[in-house]
Amino acid sequence: MASLSTKSVDYMTVYTSDLVKAVRKAAGNIEKPLEGFHIVVDAGNGAGGFFAAKVLEPLGAITSGSQFLEPDGLFPNHIPNPEDKTAMKAITKAVLDNKADLGIIFDTDVDR
Numbered sequence: 001m002a003s004l005s006t007k008s009v010d011y012m013t014v015y016t017s018d019l020v021k022a023v024r025k026a027a028g029n030i031e032k033p034l035e036g037f038h039i040v041v042d043a044g045n046g047a048g049g050f051f052a053a054k055v056l057e058p059l060g061a062i063t064s065g066s067q068f069l070e071p072d073g074l075f076p077n078h079i080p081n082p083e084d085k086t087a088m089k090a091i092t093k094a095v096l097d098n099k100a101d102l103g104i105i106f107d108t109d110v111d112r
Contacts, residue, residue, distance in 0.1 A: 016054040023059055032060025038100040040065045042091040044080025045072040048106035065098030080108040 027033035039061045043049040049069030056063050067090070068077045078087045082105045095103040106112070 012050060012054070016050065019055050020058050023055075032058075035060030036062075037102065038062040038064070038098065040067070040091070040094045040098055040100040040103045041069065042067050042087070042094060042103065042105040043069045043071075043110075044087060044106060044108065045070065045075050045077060046080035046106060046108035046110065047071055048110040051104070051106070051110070065094055065100060067094055080106065082107055082112060 023033060024030060034056060037060070039052075039056055041048070041052040041056065041063060043051070043066075045068045049071060052063040052066045052069060068080075078084065078090050081087055082091075087105060091103040091105040094100070
């Protein structure tokens with residue numbers, strides 16, 4: 001009889017680490033290529049809330065003012081659709097209120 005074993009893998013850590021490494025490599029092996037940039041993230045209470053702390057901050061970005069990072073399937077703040085007018089107003093306001101350089105808004109499953 002074959003011996004079975006399981007291994008626990010934190011895929012989010014693997015995924016975000018790979019994203020950070022890819023950006024660093026593309027930037028010419030600079031450790032913090034986003035240093036000094038203020039980037040506000042709006043995850044729309046979908047799955048993209050990790051992006052601010054686990055991808056942008058290790059690359060040197062300031063992410064204060066990011067909003068709706070905690071997943072909530074009721075989407076209490078706005079529809080998590082970057083093409084939705086209410087969502088666009090929310091990220092625009094966050095960028096202006098925080099004097100950020102850039103705003104990133106995600107859809108529910110972070111594929112756009």
